[in-house]
Amino acid sequence: MSLTRTTQITVGAGGSALPLGARTSIATVCLSGTLGDKLDAIAYAGFDGVEIFEPDLIAAPGRPAELARATADRGLSIDLYQPFRDLDSQDPDRFRRNLIRLERKFSVMDDLGCDLLLVCSSPLASAACDDGLLTEQLATAAQLAAARGKRLAYEALAWGHHVNDYRHAAAIVAAVDNPALGTCLDSFHILSRGADPSGIADLPGDSIFFLQLADAPRMAMDLLQWSRHHRCLPGQGNFDLVSFTDHVLAAGYRGPWSLEVFSDVFRHADPVRTASDAHRSLRYLAELVGAGHPESSETAVSQGVGASGEERRPVTGGVVSIRVAAGPTSAPQLGEVLGPLGFDLSGVDSSTGLQLYRDAELAVVVDPTVGTVWTSPGAPTDMPTIAQIGLRSAEPGAWAARAAKFDVPVASIAAPGPSSRPEAAVEVVRLDVTDSLAIDLRPALSAGSWQRHFDLVPREPAAVASLYTGVDHIGIGMGPADWEAAMLLLRSVFGMSVEEGLDVPDAVGTMRSQALTSATESGEPIRLVASLVPSRLDGHGPLRRRGGLTHAAFACDDIVATARACRSRGLITLPIPENYYDDLRARFDLGADRIDALRRYDILYDADEIGGEFFHFFTPTIADDLFFEVVCRRGGYRGYGEVNSPVRVAAALAFDA
Ligand SMILES: O=C(O)c1ccc(O)c(O)c1
Ligand SMILES: [Mg+2]
Numbered sequence: 072m073s074l075t076r077t078t079q080i081t082v083g084a085g086g087s088a089l090p091l092g093a094r095t096s097i098a099t100v101c102l103s104g105t106l107g108d109k110l111d112a113i114a115y116a117g118f119d120g121v122e123i124f125e126p127d128l129i130a131a132p133g134r135p136a137e138l139a140r141a142t143a144d145r146g147l148s149i150d151l152y153q154p155f156r157d158l159d160s161q162d163p164d165r166f167r168r169n170l171i172r173l174e175r176k177f178s179v180m181d182d183l184g185c186d187l188l189l190v191c192s193s194p195l196a197s198a199a200c201d202d203g204l205l206t207e208q209l210a211t212a213a214q215l216a217a218a219r220g221k222r223l224a225y226e227a228l229a230w231g232h233h234v235n236d237y238r239h240a241a242a243i244v245a246a247v248d249n250p251a252l253g254t255c256l257d258s259f260h261i262l263s264r265g266a267d268p269s270g271i272a273d274l275p276g277d278s279i280f281f282l283q284l285a286d287a288p289r290m291a292m293d294l295l296q297w298s299r300h301h302r303c304l305p306g307q308g309n310f311d312l313v314s315f316t317d318h319v320l321a322a323g324y325r326g327p328w329s330l331e332v333f334s335d336v337f338r339h340a341d342p343v344r345t346a347s348d349a350h351r352s353l354r355y356l357a358e359l360v361g362a363g364h365p366e367s368s369e370t371a372v373s374q375g376v377g378a379s380g381e382e383r384r385p386v387t388g389g390v391v392s393i394r395v396a397a398g399p400t401s402a403p404q405l406g407e408v409l410g411p412l413g414f415d416l417s418g419v420d421s422s423t424g425l426q427l428y429r430d431a432e433l434a435v436v437v438d439p440t441v442g443t444v445w446t447s448p449g450a451p452t453d454m455p456t457i458a459q460i461g462l463r464s465a466e467p468g469a470w471a472a473r474a475a476k477f478d479v480p481v482a483s484i485a486a487p488g489p490s491s492r493p494e495a496a497v498e499v500v501r502l503d504v505t506d507s508l509a510i511d512l513r514p515a516l517s518a519g520s521w522q523r524h525f526d527l528v529p530r531e532p533a534a535v536a537s538l539y540t541g542v543d544h545i546g547i548g549m550g551p552a553d554w555e556a557a558m559l560l561l562r563s564v565f566g567m568s569v570e571e572g573l574d575v576p577d578a579v580g581t582m583r584s585q586a587l588t589s590a591t592e593s594g595e596p597i598r599l600v601a602s603l604v605p606s607r608l609d610g611h612g613p614l615r616r617r618g619g620l621t622h623a624a625f626a627c628d629d630i631v632a633t634a635r636a637c638r639s640r641g642l643i644t645l646p647i648p649e650n651y652y653d654d655l656r657a658r659f660d661l662g663a664d665r666i667d668a669l670r671r672y673d674i675l676y677d678a679d680e681i682g683g684e685f686f687h688f689f690t691p692t693i694a695d696d697l698f699f700e701v702v703c704r705r706g707g708y709r710g711y712g713e714v715n716s717p718v719r720v721a722a723a724l725a726f727d728a
Pocket of ligand 1: 153154189191226228257283298299331
């Protein structure tokens with residue numbers, strides 16, 4: 072068996088990764104560091120151009136002409152200089168003063184070799200509040216720009232005083248009717264206000280001077296604060312950027328796709344990592360947009376980056392295995408819980424001590440070694456964590472190719488095979504989602520494949536029928552440093568989709584959680600629930616959180632029968648308080664018998680508006696974190712019983728006390 076790690080980073084990849092040959096660009100404000108650090112990271116990630124954010128230039132030691140050289144030396148164009156604020160004004164003196172300021176900025180742009188300036192709509196109460204006056208003032212500015220060989224891209228800020236909607240900005244631009252004035256469309260300002268983006272398709276394409284893309288998580292908060300602190304990359308938030316971008320292309324826009332992401336997270340993240348995620352996010356968006364523009368994908372496909380038939384995302388089956396990094400202290404405790412749950416110890420790897428627990432086709436592998444490579448740096452070594460998720464796939468090699476398309480490194484584990492067909496020898500492809508979580512893709516786990524790795528304990532075939540129909544979902548904790556990158560990776564490579572995130576308050580904190588799902592060939596989706604773990608909690612170190620967080624939930628068809636079977640094997644279910652069942656009786660019309668059955672087996676319950684039902688019970692936590700859950704879904708229930716989460720956490724604390 073050999074392990075090979077392939078890392079492919081696109082450095083200055085030739086040709087466009089975007090539909091219709093569009094160029095990639097990014098605003099310097101997206102990244103942390105000095106302007107030099109930012110340009111290095113942007114060039115390294117493979118971008119074609121930059122937007123220079125004025126405060127970055129003002130604070131930099133180099134003169135604009137030097138910046139122009141530094142940018143050109145890195146193979147980058149300067150696509151936009153921004154922002155020019157508060158141009159229009161009800162006060163004629165103020166407006167005259169603003170025109171002088173504008174002329175000075177044109178001189179800076181001369182030195183930068185940039186001809187496009189972003190002009191934001193004014194948020195000031197003194198802004199021109201009359202369309203006639205505003206049109207007149209923008210017309211004057213456009214004439215000055217034309218005389219200096221410059222162009223102005225007028226952007227409606229979502230919190231603009233008079234102009235805060237792209238249609239209003241476009242109407243003013245149309246009224247001015249000067250080729251030196253166009254609009255800048257910024258997805259954040261348009262989608263954050265819930266404006267219908269379909270009107271973009273009807274704008275004259277040559278009046279759209281610039282496209283800024285940003286995603287964001289849905290939040291009910293002040294627009295300015297939301298925009299300045301919580302934007303994220305396409306594929307990290309909840310906006311529908313695919314149809315947004317489709318409308319912009321339908322209008323005929325062929326300029327750069329530029330990222331403008333104001334983010335508190337990226338402000339202190341490694342700029343190289345942010346920039347490479349940023350470039351990946353544009354390719355992710357391009358793949359989805361390109362799928363709707365087959366005529367546009369021809370060039371892209373010839374460069375190996377487009378959405379062609381054979382490049383479609385390969386399929387997976389469901390979760391077939393879970394590997395728990397348990398360490399020597401927790402490994403025996405895991406065994407004590409897995410046995411009663413129906414997982415028999417069926418093999419041990421004599422060289423590593425890895426323990427294989429199986430219930431029919433499902434496997435849980437427990438790693439008892441100290442400080443395994445899967446444990447996050449700084450995490451307590453005795454804290455068990457789900458380190459690997461195994462998905463069934465008949466075509467691991469195709470997954471390796473797909474990961475490479477997004478520059479995600481994979482490790483290919485080869486099985487002995489004919490050397491004439493090396494691709495057939497790829498047995499497992501492993502891809503790191505974070506430093507402490509990997510996803511494996513492999514064909515069905517036959518006894519044969521286990522045999523190669525474990526000394527199997529002889530057992531009677533099908534001695535016990537399987538208790539479970541599969542893995543319903545997996546819960547994982549992630550630190551803030553990993554969160555954004557992991558979301559993008561899961562969504563781009565695996566095509567996972569997200570619903571809106573949830574904040575779930577419980578006895579030990581408020582947990583930000585995000586469910587991700589992806590379709591499988593069997594129809595039952597893969598479900599992951601990521602929870603954002605603050606990097607430090609109560610001095611317990613990163614990722615340590617009392618009450619449990621990391622978990623695997625197994626699915627069954629009959630919750631009471633399964634609970635009974637587990638109890639008969641000695642399972643201690645997490646005790647749920649009487650008060651919970653009093654409340655259930657008050658909230659739902661369940662009938663005394665059903666409530667009694669739930670209470671007897673510590674089963675929790677939820678129902679949704681469409682008649683879906685959810686039943687689940689839990690094990691106590693192992694070493695404060697890991698637990699197992701058994702669930703039963705009925706009638707198309709799509710949630711995770713989140714309402715019961717605080718009850719579980721409090722019950723786990725009470726059990727441990
Ligand atoms: O938050 C701002 O002020 C700001 C500035 C420039 C932009 O392009 C933008 O979208 C927002
Ligand atoms: Mg903008």
